[in-house]
Amino acid sequence: MQIKRFPEDCRVEELFDLPGERGPHAYYRVEARDLPTPAVRDALAAQLKVTSSNVVFPASKDAGAVTVQYASVRKRGPEVLEGEGFIARLVGWGPRALRSTNLLGNRFTFMVRDLDEAQVEAVGQHLCQLAETGLPNYWDEQQFGSFSDQGFIGKAILMRDAEQAIRFYLSVPMAGDTQEVLEFKQLVEGHWGQWGYLLHKAPRPSNFRSVITFLKDHPSQFRKALNLVHDDLLSVYLVSYQAWVWNCILGRYLAEQSEVEAWVEIAGSHLPLLETSPPLLTDFELPMPNLTVYYPPDLMPSVETVLAEEGLALEDFKARILRRVYLPKGLRKIWFTPTAVKIGEPVADESSPGRYAVPVDFELDVENYATLVLKTIAARLGIAIQVQ
Numbered sequence: 001m002q003i004k005r006f007p008e009d010c011r012v013e014e015l016f017d018l019p020g021e022r023g024p025h026a027y028y029r030v031e032a033r034d035l036p037t038p039a040v041r042d043a044l045a046a047q048l049k050v051t052s053s054n055v056v057f058p059a060s061k062d063a064g065a066v067t068v069q070y071a072s073v074r075k076r077g078p079e080v081l082e083g084e085g086f087i088a089r090l091v092g093w094g095p096r097a098l099r100s101t102n103l104l105g106n107r108f109t110f111m112v113r114d115l116d117e118a119q120v121e122a123v124g125q126h127l128c129q130l131a132e133t134g135l136p137n138y139w140d141e142q143q144f145g146s147f148s149d150q151g152f153i154g155k156a157i158l159m160r161d162a163e164q165a166i167r168f169y170l171s172v173p174m175a176g177d178t179q180e181v182l183e184f185k186q187l188v189e190g191h192w193g194q195w196g197y198l199l200h201k202a203p204r205p206s207n208f209r210s211v212i213t214f215l216k217d218h219p220s221q222f223r224k225a226l227n228l229v230h231d232d233l234l235s236v237y238l239v240s241y242q243a244w245v246w247n248c249i250l251g252r253y254l255a256e257q258s259e260v261e262a263w264v265e266i267a268g269s270h271l272p273l274l275e276t277s278p279p280l281l282t283d284f285e286l287p288m289p290n291l292t293v294y295y296p297p298d299l300m301p302s303v304e305t306v307l308a309e310e311g312l313a314l315e316d317f318k319a320r321i322l323r324r325v326y327l328p329k330g331l332r333k334i335w336f337t338p339t340a341v342k343i344g345e346p347v348a349d350e351s352s353p354g355r356y357a358v359p360v361d362f363e364l365d366v367e368n369y370a371t372l373v374l375k376t377i378a379a380r381l382g383i384a385i386q387v388q
Contacts, residue, residue, distance in 0.1 A: 001123075001378045002114040002386045003371070004064055005351050007034040009111040012061060012370075013068035015104040015363065023095035025072045032086035036063045041071070043083045048075055056097045059366070062142070072098040105363055107340070108370040113349045113357040119381060120356045124343035126377040127360055133276045134337035135376050136254060139243040140369035144267035145175040146240045154241030157234070158312065160321050162222035166215075167192070169229060170208060184208070195219065207233075227323050234325045242317070242327055245289050245306060247271060250334055252302040262379040264372070273376055277335045285331035291318040293329070338362040338373055 004010050018027055032040050037060040038052075045052040054073055061067040071088070074097070081088040112123055146153050146168075153168035171188040180203050187201055195216035202208045207230055214225050226234075244267055251271035254260075260272040287293045293314060295303050307313055319325055344359035364370060371387065378385035 001112060001119070001374075001381070001383050002352070003110055003112055003374055004387055005111075005113050007063075007065055009113070010065035011068070011109040012065055013107045013109075014059065014070055015107060016070045016098075017102050017104055018070070018092050018094060019096060019098070019102060020094040021092065023093050025074050025094050025097055026077050026090055027092045027094055027098065028071045028073070028077075028081070028088040029068065029091045030057075030071050030086060030088040031066070031068050032061075033066050034063050035067075035085045037061050037067075037069065039063075040069075040086050043086065044071065044073070044081060044088060047081050047083065048073055048077050050075060058098045058100045058103050070098055070102075100366075103366055105365045106370070107361065107363045109359060109361045110370070110374065111357050111359050112374065113355070114352045114386070115346075115349070115356045115358065117356065119383065120346045120358050122381055123358055123360065123377055126380050127338070127341055127343060127362065127373070130373060130376065131338050131341045131362070134335050135273065135373065136250060136271070137333050137336045137368060138247045138250065138264070138266055138271055138372060140266055140372045140375070142369065142371070143243045144240050146237050147244070147267040148172045148174060149268075152237070152241040152244065154237040154239070155310070155312075157226070157238060157319055157321060158241070158316050162226045162321050165226050165321075166211070166222050169226075170211065181206075193219065223321050226321065231325050234319075234322060238319055238325065238327050242288055242290075244269065245310065246286065246332065248306045248309075249289070249299070249302050250286055252306055253299055254334075256302065262376075262382075264375050264379050266372075273379055284334050286334050288328065288330050288332065289314060289317050290327050290329050291315065293317075332367065336365065336368045338364055338368075 030040060037057050041055045041057055042052050045055045048055070050073060056072045057069055059069065061069060077090065079090045115123065150172055153165055156165040156168055171185045171192070173182055173185055177185070184201060184203055188198055191197055195212050199209065199212045199216055202212055210228050211225050214228055218224065247266060248269055254274055255272040258274045261275045262273045263270045264273055287295065291314065317327055319327060340361070340363040342361040346356045346358040349355040349357040362373065375385055
């Protein structure tokens with residue numbers, strides 16, 4: 001089973017509530033192919049002759065798909081803006097910039113490939129069943145760009161191991177690293193501590209240079225060096241590990257509530273899938289682990305088991321070695337259900353001779369992962385899923 005073989009194999013369209021009908025803010029409907037949101041934003045800003053920060057996309061999408069998003073800018077602009085890989089059409093005006101609260105959800109259309117005849121039918125059946133029973137609301141791989149075979153940089157930060165965190169940052173490959181960065185990290189691994197040499201080899205421009213410049217003059221002050229990493233990046237590292245622990249707690253709890261029908265792997269963790277939701281828990285919201293969190297008594301055994309395996313306690317969920325970055329608090333529903341499900345007619349898969357492809361459509365709330373829906377179907381079928 002394969003998804004995202006081509007950008008057109010995945011179409012994501014935002015379901016949006018545009019605020020008002022009149023005002024100084026122009027609202028654009030932006031369709032892009034195989035472009036991440038920041039690249040589209042920068043291209044729009046260049047055409048409108050404003051800074052990128054003036055073009056507001058309430059949500060961000062990755063490359064590798066056809067995306068339909070909404071953006072706002074406080075400026076009179078043309079009806080249509082077009083560039084390489086995108087087209088933006090003016091759809092209205094309003095009193096303020098768009099916000100994430102205007103985003104109601106997303107509609108996904110996938111072409112699911114590399115299936116035999118029996119699997120084609122089963123994919124539709126399982127998707128319809130998930131629309132009735134739902135599935136666990138795990139954070140999926142998109143949340144774990146800082147995960148590596150060596151673990152999480154966020155965990156090193158919470159354990160107050162600044163040197164290990166710096167090692168992660170400078171030498172451990174992470175999702176999204178460019179070839180230049182990967183080559184540099186390999187160099188760091190073989191020349192750890194040779195800061196003068198590494199400074200000459202560091203990519204330009206990059207935050208690596210600021211960190212290494214400091215370490216060249218202060219080779220033992222890893223905590224201060226860590227605080228030279230951009231705050232938004234440190235926040236991503238922390239939230240990534242926090243979400244991974246949340247997944248593990250939920251998985252442990254669900255496995256104790258009902259018989260497990262299959263397992264799904266996310267960022268190196270095998271998490272249980274259940275045939276139906278646990279009684280009375282469909283709308284339950286599980287807190288993100290943090291210093292002051294409260295868990296109900298029936299959840300505490302799962303929490304304590306996961307934290308013991310990680311060598312942490314809830315008291316450790318505070319970034320004590322960082323000056324300006326904090327772990328967020330919040331709740332996340334443990335269960336979700338795809339809606340507006342449609343299954344199209346199967347066709348021959350031109351990328352896999354002798355196999356079939358079938359289009360599927362469904363809608364999800366903002367915090368749900370479409371890839372998790374398809375991973376769940378693959379796990380139920382007992383087949384591997386390949387995401388290009």
